[in-house]
Amino acid sequence: MRLNSFKKPWLHFLLIGALLYILQATLQTVPRVTIQLPSEERIAELRGQWLRSTGYPPSAEQVQQLVDDEINQEILFQQALRLQWHLTDAVVRQRLIRDVLFVDPENNSDEQALFEQAIELGLHENDLVVRRRLVQRMEMMAYAPIRLGAVDEQALQSIYENNPTAFVQSPRIKFRHVFISSDRHAEAVQQARSRLQQLSTVTAESSSRLSDPFLHGLQFNSLNESQIARYFGADFSRELFQQVQYEAWQDRWLGPITSSYGEHLVWIEAAQTAQQKPFAEVRKTIVSQWRREREQQALNEMIKQLRREYGFDQA
């Protein structure tokens, strides 16, 4: 009786159907594309590149990293091929046509034929420029929603507000100086002191005749600490800004302050304290920073997703 029921056609129908259903479900989770893991030769090549550029061999972990990167690039490349971008991308097309003509300069076929020959020969699979171009397009693809999307003004504002030190206009000083060269004067500090006395009898504007010549000039317009450091050295610049911060500087000569070149007496014409830059001025910077971070996230996300769709094959 039991055995008999197995012979019933409707049961067969159901069983076969169920089997097919399971089979199909299983098959669907099988990755649609399989990519080859880097071969031993390729890994040796990557190690060699590393060795050549660093002067020492990569550690096991570093090799793993190189291999992972290689796999990610390969996935992006394969994905681009699946999208058939190699058949339609203008750059790839031109490159492949040149490749064929390079191999066979006598080839007289028209562009389309040359291109088809290249594809037939599989030149697109091994050309570095084609590969870079397609990988790059995939990267751009990941970035696209962010580049095309609206900027989150609130996020920008909060970056601006949460990083007050990042968007500061540093203090600036406008000044003139009288220079006493240590190459010309063995006792430059003494010389500076005596000129300081002489300076009390002349106006700031006519002070220049008491100065030795200075390559970068005697008058400086509104510069910040690092800008002044490039002409006078970091020690001089720090000292000057400290004096301006802590001492009365109006209507008197400061110094002598020592630089790499000698002594300087300094007349401050204007000093501007640190100021928060207005949001409008720094928005451009914040936007590109915000975008870049999100682009990187998007690319990582894309690779993560694609990795699920791909199977890997030991070479």
Add this chain to the structure above:
Amino acid sequence: MLNFCRFVLVLLLSGQSFAAIMPAAEEVTEDVFRCSHYSALRTAFYGDTHVHTKYSLDASTQDTRTTPAEAYQFAKGWRLGIQPWNKQGRAQRSLRLQRPLDFTALTDHAELIGEVKICNSPGMEGYRSWSCKLYRWWPRGAYYLFNYMSSVEATHLGFCGDNGALCKQAALGPWQETQQAAEEAYDRSEACSFTSFVAYEWTGVTPGSGNLHRNVIFRNEQVPEFPFSWIDGPSKEALWQALDRECINAEGNCDVLTIPHNSNLSGGLMFTLTGPDGKPVTAEHTRWRARMEPLVEVTQHKGTSECFFAEGTRDELCAYEQLSYQTFKGQNSRSLAKAPDSTTGFLREVMLQGLQEQQRLGENPFKWGWLGSTDTHLGAPGAVSERDFQGHGGAGVPANDDLPKGLPDALEFSPGGLAVLYAEQNTRDSLFDAMRRKEAYGTSGPRIGVRFFAGWDYPENLCEQQDLLARAYAGGVAMGGDLNNAPAGRAPRFVVQAVKDVGDKDFPGTDLQRVQIIKGWVDSAGNTQSKVFDVAGDANNGASVDLSTCDRKGSGFASLCSVWQDPEFTAADNAYYYARVLENPSCRWSQYICSANKVDCSNADSITEGLEGCCADDHRPVIQERAWTSPIWYTPSR
């Protein structure tokens, strides 16, 4: 208008003497604005005009991930992550400039950033196809259309979003991104803290792998639709034609110049005196070249091109960072390497040919201002420090390792140098004008300051005058300029003023050793001559460097100044003069690593893996860093 008023005000306030010597008004192609640091007597701005980002194939294959925007941020003093990268995509090492740059041009290879001009070669099949016709008629439209076609497939897969917008965005290339990054990096505020230039590299080579590369630098944001590459036109003339057609003669304010580099690797073919037709160049071609190519890169990562050195050369300083081969072939294969000689592209020698051409044609094709740059392939403009050089070609040493394990770059390469421009202010117009008038100099890395002028009537005591600069401008020409109309019986006077690099907070600059003036001329018999004159400082000041610690010993000069009159001047001879400023000796980048690792070449055990270069025959542990000014030319009246 407000800015213009401010400019007038600055002029009025800055004194009548400035107004009198104010150099010819600069060409203005951008909104007129004056920076808060404006100076009529011009100041030195430091930069790098030769930088590769991840969009250069030879950088990306070494896992350089620096984007154009990041390269500009690095130039401004931000920290930059460099390879190797960990799983999370975080850099394992980083670089940061102690002193930010004032300007930078990013020069990715046009050939490899992937954008080729389609349908521009009448000889090619398909030139007359409908798509090419469309292209010539409406280039931008056709470009988008081609890329739209390429996104159609993807659209069918539901991958491209509405109207394929995402795929269209993806098809936009690096040329757009590089322009966008330049725009974002350019400080258009009154602070004028940083200037970016849109640029690319035209990467030509000779059949024998000789280098013909030129960097193409645009004045402002108005640039051609596509970078014109070597594939688009495989000769410098084709490049200049394209730049004339698509930029200089096009509508708008596009302006451009090209800067050749690594003539030391050209096998002597970078600066030839024959045109594309193989015939001797004409005066017209020469004028064209002078207009397109006012500058040359004298030093960079892959060697220095100032002058040729071989055993017996009187000017021993020519040996500085000279490569042992004359084309790229030599880099890849030592067995194919051919040694350089005096005809393989060294500038002092080529400029002498220029003087001969001046006699023959009345025009000098090789009349360049000089710049240095890095040619970094890490996207790290201005990373010129010898002390912590991590290579420009690839990865260096992981930061988490205590001691470096090897040399991070080929032994013969170096960190390269800087480009310095004398300009009124740090804006594109002002800097570009400085490039055009060649008021420029190159350094091997340090920020040595140097000014160089020539005139007929400078007083002997000009160095003592506190208004030296105003007098020098008013009574003569600055570096890059021309000296004409010799008064009878008079020889030109040169004033050269130099100051040492002040250094940064971790590393005080090295003292100066001496200043030289190098004269090149064609004598009455038509022979080329050159001679080096020491004009200030002391070659035998006893300064040295301790190779085991790299400490510098002895002292030199903080500044030097000299008024020099040519004692052998002949009014009938074409001549050029340039100044060379030398620092005291210091360690080369490789020696810093060798000494940190305690390599002792007499003890084989101390030469660990990766440090073999420390004891190689061609290792030069000590260098003298330097600056080269652009020349000043003397041309006799005809």
